[in-house]
Amino acid sequence: MKVRVYVMLKTGVLDPQGEAVRHALGALGFDGVESVRQGKVIEMELADGTPEARISEMCEKLLANTVIESYRIETY
Amino acid sequence: MKVRVYVMLKTGVLDPQGEAVRHALGALGFDGVESVRQGKVIEMELADGTPEARISEMCEKLLANTVIESYRIETY
Structure with missing residues (x-):
């Protein structure tokens, strides 16, 4: 069986990687x-x-650090 | 609008991070x-x-390095 697990930082937890992407997209004119x-x-x-x-x-x-991350399981 | 982009290594491209997770799961008894x-x-x-x-x-x-990665866009 195939399973997909999504791990995201919880709301409120600072996401510097995401911030960097946002800045970079802006710099590229998006x-x-x-x-x-x-x-x-x-x-x-x-x-x-x-x-x-x-x-x-x-x-x-x-797979997840449940202190700061939430996860979602999806079977496909 | 909210958009989710999934970026995965293309099939055939070595995924050492995934391999490490597989090993670790085995070591934990999964x-x-x-x-x-x-x-x-x-x-x-x-x-x-x-x-x-x-x-x-x-x-x-x-967001993706299309030489080795593929991406999928999902609006939600």
């Missing part, structure tokens, strides 16, 4: 970019039938 | 993880009515 936040996608190929609870465990233990 | 690829998500708040062509241009010029 106007109207109000905000940019950058996160990670992790695409995994897992054994069929891996329960969602197990995937959440992977996120909690390794 | 079995059955066959492959892991890691990419970026960029969430942007753009001026309403920004045409998709303009967003593609942002990707080609800054």
Whole structure:
């Protein structure tokens, strides 16, 4: 089974990488970019039938730093 | 308008970061993880009515390195 995990910084947590992208877009002449936040996608190929609870465990233990990041799991 | 851009390494391009995650998951006792690829998500708040062509241009010029990365645009 294929799983996608999205890891984003929580709202309120400063995102310097996203800020840098916003500035760079402005410098390149792209106007109207109000905000940019950058996160990670992790695409995994897992054994069929891996329960969602197990995937959440992977996120909690390794993929996301839940103090400052939130994650979303998507099966596709 | 809100836009999400997904940037992933193209198939065939070595992904050491993904490999590291796969190894780490194995070491933590998560079995059955066959492959892991890691990419970026960029969430942007753009001026309403920004045409998709303009967003593609942002990707080609800054957000993705199209030699080794592919991107996907999603409006939400």
